[in-house]
Amino acid sequence: MTTLTELLSPRNRDTLEALLLSVLQEAPIEGEPGGFPVTDWIEGGFERTFVKMAATGLLDREDTIRMLTASGFLRLASTLLDADGNPIEGWMEILAAQNYGRDRNDATYTKQVLTLTCTSGPGPYTRSKGELVAYSPSTGNKYVLLDDEVTIPDGGSVTAVFQAESPGVGYQDSIGSIVALVTPLPGVSVTNAATPAGLPASYITGSGSIAVSSTTITTSRRTVKLAFTTAGRADDNSAAFTCTVYQGGAATTTGPFAASGTFTQGDLEVTLTDGAEGTQSFNEGDEWIVGLPGTPLIQMGAEKETLAALALRCQDRFAEQSVIPTGNRFEGWVRACEAAQHLGVVKVKARPSLTVSGIEDVYIAGTTATATPAQVAAVQAYLDEQSGQVDYANVAAAAAVAVAVGGTIRCRRGTTAAVKSAADLAWIKYIAALALGGEQPDGLVELLALENAMHDAGAFNATGLTLNGTAADLVLTAFQCATLDESAGLPSQGMTWQEIA
Amino acid sequence: MANQGDPLGVGIACTTGFPLRMQLCWGVENLQNSLLRRLNASQGCLASIGDEQTYGYDVNDLLNRDWSGTGEMAAEGSAIAAELRKDPRVQDARARIVASQDGLTIYIDGESAVGPFSLVVPVRDLTVAKLNQGLAGTGPTEAV
Numbered sequence: 064m065t066t067l068t069e070l071l072s073p074r075n076r077d078t079l080e081a082l083l084l085s086v087l088q089e090a091p092i093e094g095e096p097g098g099f100p101v102t103d104w105i106e107g108g109f110e111r112t113f114v115k116m117a118a119t120g121l122l123d124r125e126d127t128i129r130m131l132t133a134s135g136f137l138r139l140a141s142t143l144l145d146a147d148g149n150p151i152e153g154w155m156e157i158l159a160a161q162n163y164g165r166d167r168n169d170a171t172y173t174k175q176v177l178t179l180t181c182t183s184g185p186g187p188y189t190r191s192k193g194e195l196v197a198y199s200p201s202t203g204n205k206y207v208l209l210d211d212e213v214t215i216p217d218g219g220s221v222t223a224v225f226q227a228e229s230p231g232v233g234y235q236d237s238i239g240s241i242v243a244l245v246t247p248l249p250g251v252s253v254t255n256a257a258t259p260a261g262l263p264a265s266y267i268t269g270s271g272s273i274a275v276s277s278t279t280i281t282t283s284r285r286t287v288k289l290a291f292t293t294a295g296r297a298d299d300n301s302a303a304f305t306c307t308v309y310q311g312g313a314a315t316t317t318g319p320f321a322a323s324g325t326f327t328q329g330d331l332e333v334t335l336t337d338g339a340e341g342t343q344s345f346n347e348g349d350e351w352i353v354g355l356p357g358t359p360l361i362q363m364g365a366e367k368e369t370l371a372a373l374a375l376r377c378q379d380r381f382a383e384q385s386v387i388p389t390g391n392r393f394e395g396w397v398r399a400c401e402a403a404q405h406l407g408v409v410k411v412k413a414r415p416s417l418t419v420s421g422i423e424d425v426y427i428a429g430t431t432a433t434a435t436p437a438q439v440a441a442v443q444a445y446l447d448e449q450s451g452q453v454d455y456a457n458v459a460a461a462a463a464v465a466v467a468v469g470g471t472i473r474c475r476r477g478t479t480a481a482v483k484s485a486a487d488l489a490w491i492k493y494i495a496a497l498a499l500g501g502e503q504p505d506g507l508v509e510l511l512a513l514e515n516a517m518h519d520a521g522a523f524n525a526t527g528l529t530l531n532g533t534a535a536d537l538v539l540t541a542f543q544c545a546t547l548d549e550s551a552g553l554p555s556q557g558m559t560w561q562e563i564a
Numbered sequence: 565m566a567n568q569g570d571p572l573g574v575g576i577a578c579t580t581g582f583p584l585r586m587q588l589c590w591g592v593e594n595l596q597n598s599l600l601r602r603l604n605a606s607q608g609c610l611a612s613i614g615d616e617q618t619y620g621y622d623v624n625d626l627l628n629r630d631w632s633g634t635g636e637m638a639a640e641g642s643a644i645a646a647e648l649r650k651d652p653r654v655q656d657a658r659a660r661i662v663a664s665q666d667g668l669t670i671y672i673d674g675e676s677a678v679g680p681f682s683l684v685v686p687v688r689d690l691t692v693a694k695l696n697q698g699l700a701g702t703g704p705t706e707a708v
Contacts, residue, residue, distance in 0.1 A: 100568060100588055101576065102568055102573045103572075103574055103575035104573075105598060105652065105653070106616060106619050107598055107615075107619060107620075108573075108598060109576040118614070119612065
């Protein structure tokens, strides 16, 4: 009986030819066993050519058998390769769509909030979606206006959402680097500036509201959540809330605090405003979440979903059968959220809260950056809709560990620009593919991966390679995410480049 | 009965296309058939089934060529002889091309393990055929 292993191991041409020849030699002809009389097996002979033709046909069929067999199993279908080592994607996509009801996620776009400022005189300007294109002079990456319409006031400024020209992970533009318009408007400047706070996610069911009132741009990246534990108003100090700070993979809850006009948490200052007199401004369970600082990055683009990730989402189907939400189930919901909303959240890891029973801490990140406040808020909202009755999730951005690369790269004369470009892309893809907590089981960002990226890109020689200044693998803890260092995250930025003859 | 110990081998008798009658041949005739198949195959035509990229030299390509002189014909003759020597049964081979109004004729003389052989190959429009199967060792044929 043929085993699964045999079905997955196509026989090669030599084996098939030997099989056919053995049949010819043993088959009885005119009643005589072994009666096949041909002895001429030199190239071009009729019999040899005929046997090889049959073997060629069978060889093709052997590979079809392998693919058909693998296509029935998630892990096998997601790792199918063709003869050149390229992934075969069709089988896995059909399996996911027809057996699990999962469609593969398309690549997503990087989105940033850009600030457009006009001097007094030449404005105002009104432009519609797609009519403004900004770019980064250092990378050449272009971003197209995504808002339906934006008016840049004369002598003032406005913010608008811009989307990368193409999807994928190639749009690594740091704060303050997108500073030019492809078609300049007189008097108008553009930048992707940081702000004191991101756009807050507000789940206030009462008549009151909360707004950021601080002006300081912090360097301490964190997410702050105010959760009301007692209903009431601010003017009579009857409402109370707790404050939870998510930072570096840890959550710290303080309070409850009485809701009165202004509340500060570090450099964050928020103002609580009551609704109409006589109404209840805040209800128990109301929440307000904000990310600090306010990065212009709304979401980092991602490549088309990998087959391994698609297989994982298919497996999430089983976790969904559980009545009580489990960590795996929350992770599955986050992946489902990404499939539905294309937020650019491609990394997730959950664990039960270490401090509060019944709470699941869910850490998320994008491809080469941790999650933005907007992403955290969107995922939190999605999970709130899914859970809530039995268990509850707290979503936080995974702690970012910026990775700076170093070393000396030598290239053949005239090839440096091409090698730099290829090396940057290869390194971005490596970081983007790293799960939260690095390569398992040891949680590594591997120095060898950097060396491979350099050589695959066509470098002649790579010496003195380092990650964050050390010639060793970088070790991440379970809920950390590797990101690209602002100034030396890419090989073209952080390495010394030399040309040789 | 086929001589299965023949040093030049026993094969199905055919020179072009699929043989409608599966007849065996051996000896020099089998060798000549092999050589004719070589000269009627474009180079690399067997690569797709796993054979050598260098197999084949299609003499039909020599038709309608504007020959610049006997030097060019001699060069082609050498190339044909080299192709024939790729067959391990051919110890030596020489080829001479003669042009006429009807087309070309290739005269081949060679040495095999069992002695000398010769072959005359008329090349006409889209046709290569044996005119003379040789002087020595011609074997009989029989149906499989």
